[in-house]
Amino acid sequence: MSNLLSPELLANIGKTSPPRLELVTRKDIRKYAIATQQRDRRFLDGDEAPPMFYLALFWPVPDNGQLSPDGVAVDPLLPEFPLKRAMAGGLKIEYHRDIHPGDVLQATRELCAIYQKDGSSGPLIFYEILMRVVNERGEPVVTEKTTRILR
């Protein structure tokens, strides 16, 4: 198996994004709850956020010109990989605290792993991003590890 991972590429492991602060609003919770067809009144009324609401809260809002031709935001945390086609990976989410309107949450993202495996149709590159969401007191709210696969 040829090694696709140069020392320069691997040097990106540990790279972090600048922290992002976002205010949770009742309206945003309600929109998310309706879009995801929630049934729980706490969520539909916006009194509490459904667990995966954090994903919408911290989805990137790129400036014009920062989208790739397929409409996906270019992730500044990622280096240029030798393989381009992204496949679905996995997600592991730990929920530490509930989210409510008025919360101000901070998210930081870290590129925590890059590795290569042999697939049936050639080499695959895996990378992992760890996102930590904390509240104003620095207490953990959500921890998410995403694994993506490139072929």
Next chain:
Amino acid sequence: MSTPAVPDIDTLEPGQLLPVREFHADTVHLFQYNAVLWNSHRIHFDYPYAREAEGYPALVMAGPQLGDWMHQCVTDWLGGKGRLCSMEYSNRRAAFVGDTLRSTGTVQAVDRSSGEVTIAVAIVNQNGEVLAPGTAVAVLAP
């Protein structure tokens, strides 16, 4: 095995099924979901692009939207009688507008001393294909 109507840590057993919920993958909820995220990936709204550039037969449902439906399988069942602690899942196959999807859950393990319940969850399409398998861990109130 029969579905426990109300989760009860004292009577819950591995193999018990959570209520199944059916979702009809439609363009309105697909639009709303991606609008809420600010997700402009063209496979979700630009059918000529999805078909010609990416080779999909229809508009593609958003992967985390399926993830949310797996979450609801557990949170709806808990109904305030417990707390979802973690969820792990992967999107293995795409779901398309027009699909009829089901969220399913099966109790895998029960720890009565801590109240922790491990549940295998999944999103399955109308052909019985598992699109997204996952594992949830919840803690039931005593």
